[in-house]
Amino acid sequence: MKLDKNSLIPILCVATGRCCIHNLVILSPFDIFRMGKFLEKTAKQLFEEKIITYRINQTSFWMEPMIYSNEEEVCPFLEAKQIEGKDKFLCKIYEARPIVCRIYPLKYDKEENSFLRFFPAEDRCKECIDFDNFQSTENFLNSGSVPSLLEDYKKFDDLLKLILNQKFDLNGIKNNKEKQKKFFEIQKILYETYPNNEENFSEYPFEKVKLEILAKIY
Numbered sequence: 001m002k003l004d005k006n007s008l009i010p011i012l013c014v015a016t017g018r019c020c021i022h023n024l025v026i027l028s029p030f031d032i033f034r035m036g037k038f039l040e041k042t043a044k045q046l047f048e049e050k051i052i053t054y055r056i057n058q059t060s061f062w063m064e065p066m067i068y069s070n071e072e073e074v075c076p077f078l079e080a081k082q083i084e085g086k087d088k089f090l091c092k093i094y095e096a097r098p099i100v101c102r103i104y105p106l107k108y109d110k111e112e113n114s115f116l117r118f119f120p121a122e123d124r125c126k127e128c129i130d131f132d133n134f135q136s137t138e139n140f141l142n143s144g145s146v147p148s149l150l151e152d153y154k155k156f157d158d159l160l161k162l163i164l165n166q167k168f169d170l171n172g173i174k175n176n177k178e179k180q181k182k183f184f185e186i187q188k189i190l191y192e193t194y195p196n197n198e199e200n201f202s203e204y205p206f207e208k209v210k211l212e213i214l215a216k217i218y
């Protein structure tokens, strides 16, 4: 079900933390940047210290960075707290939490640039579906500052499309180890280069990274 900004959704998070267990938290470069800034670590450190890892998407050959979870698949940023005598499970990096966490239990449809109710997510945690508490999709997204962060996400997505459409056809990558190596190399620039050092903890220098990547391709 596609949601417009006035669509009412019955969501009220009661901090069970269930969405932070057995879930892959896939990250964009901007998510990594914000997380690094919050934790005062460079992107490279986040990977080296195994706070973040990659998986390789076997269809698109994209390296997909994600939060590294333990064997029980619990997000390392989840923390239990007693609030007013009740067990609550909170996010240690709440201000810098990735976009997929902000929109949960909705799902973003990149192609349509719209949001959907994500029924498997709703099923996982029935406590956050509250039919006495409807709110508009716009309010819900605004409360997580999603609209402005989505602008970053779109820039990133456009760059991925540009890289794939211009130079790296999938068959070429699948059948050629050298091309695979180069493809992974340029992706590492995107995810690991910034910030290099503490002085760079300001705005994510997207245009600079983009130019660096395009120069590597051509």
Ligand code: SF4
Pocket (backbone or CB within 6 Å): 012, 013, 014, 015, 016, 017, 018, 019, 020, 104, 105, 124, 125, 127, 128, 129
């Ligand atoms: S599963 Fe739902 S209620 Fe539980 S923490 Fe996540 S959003 Fe909140």
Ligand code: SF4
Pocket (backbone or CB within 6 Å): 019, 020, 021, 025, 067, 075, 076, 077, 078, 079, 090, 091, 092, 093, 094, 097, 098, 101
């Ligand atoms: S980053 Fe925070 S909100 Fe996202 S899965 Fe981890 S603990 Fe949950």
